[in-house]
Amino acid sequence: MGITAAVAGASGYAGGELLRLLLSHPQIEIGTLTAGGNAGSKLADHQPHLLPLADRVLAPTTADELKGHDLVFLALPHGASAKIAAELPVDTVVIDCGADHRLSSAAAWEEFYGGEHAGTWAYGLPELPRAGGERQRENLRGARRIAVPGCYPTASSLALAPGFAAGLLEGDDVVVVAASGTSGAGKAAKPNLVGSEVMGSMSPYGVGGVHRHTPEIEQNLELAGGLKVTASFTPTLAPMSRGILATATARIRPGVTPEQIREAWENTYRDEAFVHVLPPGRWPRTADTLGANTALIQVAVDARVGRVVAVSAIDNLTKGTAGGAIQSANLALDLPETLGLPLVGVAP
Numbered sequence: 004m005g006i007t008a009a010v011a012g013a014s015g016y017a018g019g020e021l022l023r024l025l026l027s028h029p030q031i032e033i034g035t036l037t038a039g040g041n042a043g044s045k046l047a048d049h050q051p052h053l054l055p056l057a058d059r060v061l062a063p064t065t066a067d068e069l070k071g072h073d074l075v076f077l078a079l080p081h082g083a084s085a086k087i088a089a090e091l092p093v094d095t096v097v098i099d100c101g102a103d104h105r106l107s108s109a110a111a112w113e114e115f116y117g118g119e120h121a122g123t124w125a126y127g128l129p130e131l132p133r134a135g136g137e138r139q140r141e142n143l144r145g146a147r148r149i150a151v152p153g154c155y156p157t158a159s160s161l162a163l164a165p166g167f168a169a170g171l172l173e174g175d176d177v178v179v180v181a182a183s184g185t186s187g188a189g190k191a192a193k194p195n196l197v198g199s200e201v202m203g204s205m206s207p208y209g210v211g212g213v214h215r216h217t218p219e220i221e222q223n224l225e226l227a228g229g230l231k232v233t234a235s236f237t238p239t240l241a242p243m244s245r246g247i248l249a250t251a252t253a254r255i256r257p258g259v260t261p262e263q264i265r266e267a268w269e270n271t272y273r274d275e276a277f278v279h280v281l282p283p284g285r286w287p288r289t290a291d292t293l294g295a296n297t298a299l300i301q302v303a304v305d306a307r308v309g310r311v312v313a314v315s316a317i318d319n320l321t322k323g324t325a326g327g328a329i330q331s332a333n334l335a336l337d338l339p340e341t342l343g344l345p346l347v348g349v350a351p
């Protein structure tokens with residue numbers, strides 16, 4: 004028998020995207036599917052696009068239901084995964100799409116999320132360069148507990164990490180402004196997310212350094228550069244269902260040339276299957292990443308102000324959640340990292 008995977012939170016957006024991708028994964032069989040209040044209903048009531056699984060009945064989200072699989076994906080709200088994971092066998096590969104285990108600093112957790120920190124797991128962003136030359140993927144091979152990054156940190160960290168890894172940027176003045184599609188907020192209805200409020204309008208939220216992805220972006224850039232990073236992060240909501248466009252800037256160190264910047268970005272991702280630095284003059288668009296496990300990146304030097312401007316586009320549900328989760332699962336299970344993951348999106 005092949006590798007079996009359970010998906011907790013199968014009725015949600017992240018769970019639905021996990022299942023869409025797992026349905027075409029050649030080595031993973033889909034096992035138990037669970038939900039919260041919707042346990043007992045059929046998957047088709049929540050994910051009508053997943054026809055091959057339409058008649059599957061959602062089980063309650065308990066460790067007993069999830070046990071007995073090689074792999075468990077948790078696509079649950081923050082705070083729900085730590086308890087479940089603690090009850091699963093230590094040799095089960097558990098991939099948490101939520102935030103509970105992303106941060107290494109308990110103080111940062113308490114400041115931005117509140118409550119007790121549940122502990123730190125291997126961070127699931129394989130392409131992240133680390134000071135010293137390694138990639139984060141080295142920490143994911145054979146791992147049994149993996150924390151999937153937040154969608155904004157995936158886009159923002161991949162955008163700026165090459166400059167930090169090459170020692171070309173100052174860490175004290177990072178600014179990130181990013182726009183997200185509404186699926187980033189999950190399925191639960193929220194008054195500011197109904198169509199009539201979102202259509203034809205863009206709006207900021209979490210302004211003033213309070214969004215909980217801020218310490219995660221800083222943590223990643225610190226790993227890449229080996230120096231302290233402080234970032235100002237502002238998220239905005241865009242009238243689209245999927246996609247993130249992050250514009251990230253930082254001060255360039257004295258004496259660094261535009262050629263060094265270009266070379267650092269191109270060298271960092273030259274051998275990566277999913278992360279692409281576009282040719283000069285072409286800019287990332289969210290539409291070009293839809294449904295694909297890709298991150299598209301471009302970088303420019305704003306010489307007047309001595310800053311680098313890096314832009315990245317991802318699909319928040321694919322590379323930003325479910326695709327990234329499966330990429331990390333492949334590494335944990337010693338499968339080819341790209342197995343079952345789409346490089347090609349849908350257009351227009």
Ligand SMILES: NC(=O)C1=CN([C@@H]2O[C@H](COP(=O)(O)OP(=O)(O)OC[C@H]3O[C@@H](n4cnc5c(N)ncnc54)[C@H](OP(=O)(O)O)[C@@H]3O)[C@@H](O)[C@H]2O)C=CC1
Binds near residue numbers: 102186
């Ligand atoms: N959406 C995105 O772009 C991203 C999401 N994530 C993370 O993925 C996780 C899931 O997000 P998303 O799919 O968007 O959220 P949704 O609100 O769309 O789905 C949440 C899922 O969790 C289930 N659930 C809710 N409460 C409980 C509970 N108390 N116990 C058990 N199951 C419960 C829901 O079941 P039911 O239908 O029964 O309520 C549903 O299946 C979150 O941690 C989120 O932060 C990470 C990166 C990006």
Ligand SMILES: CC(=O)N[C@@H](CCC(=O)OP(=O)(O)O)C(=O)O
Binds near residue numbers: 185238
């Ligand atoms: C548009 C929108 O609301 N997006 C979510 C981020 C989604 C995501 O990556 O995050 P978590 O796994 O950390 O929840 C937000 O800003 O809270």
